[in-house]
Amino acid sequence: MTEPAPKREAFWYRWLVKPVATQLSQGTEPRKVAQAIAFGLTIGIFPVLGTPTALSLVLGIPLRLNQPVVQVFRELAYPLQLATVLLFIRAGEWLFGIPHTPLSLSLMFQRFFAGPLLFLKDYGMLALFAVAVWLLIAPLLIALLYCGSLPLVKLVSNHLPPAPHAA
DSSP, X not given: OOOOOOOOOOHHIIIIIHHHHHHHHTTOOHHHHHHHHHHHHHHHTOSSTTOHHHHHHHHHTTTTOOHHHHHHHHHHTHHHHHHHHXXXXXXXXXXXXXXXXXXXXXXXXXHHHHOHHHHHHHHXXXXXXXXXXXXXXXXXXXXXXXXXXXXXXXXXHHTSOOOOOOO
């Protein structure tokens, strides 16, 4: 007789509910978890590839954000980051009134390997324009994500056994 295969956790449960439930079961307040979710998702779409991890630490430590939750939700936002980088660049071009810059991966790689300084000269301002747009929308996005996630975090919290109190 064979044993049944262990039940596999659903993706959303494993990557969304479980990290939240773990932090709540350790006594973290729902508002702090919701705050970490909001910051993690917002930092996760920062328009400069390769920087959200460091940015989440730079912002998260002084703000005393729950780092496990920030890092999980920052990582979950990665596909959104890829999808929004060009949107941030184009919005930055529009905001600062500069002409549309043609972008192609082959040209960008060619410039980068010809010399990082040349690459920065050609594309550095585009990155700064994109960051400026992100900085404009980040506070509103954090507020919306916080308000949207807090009721869901409280719902998860209400389905957990009470957290043990420290003696």
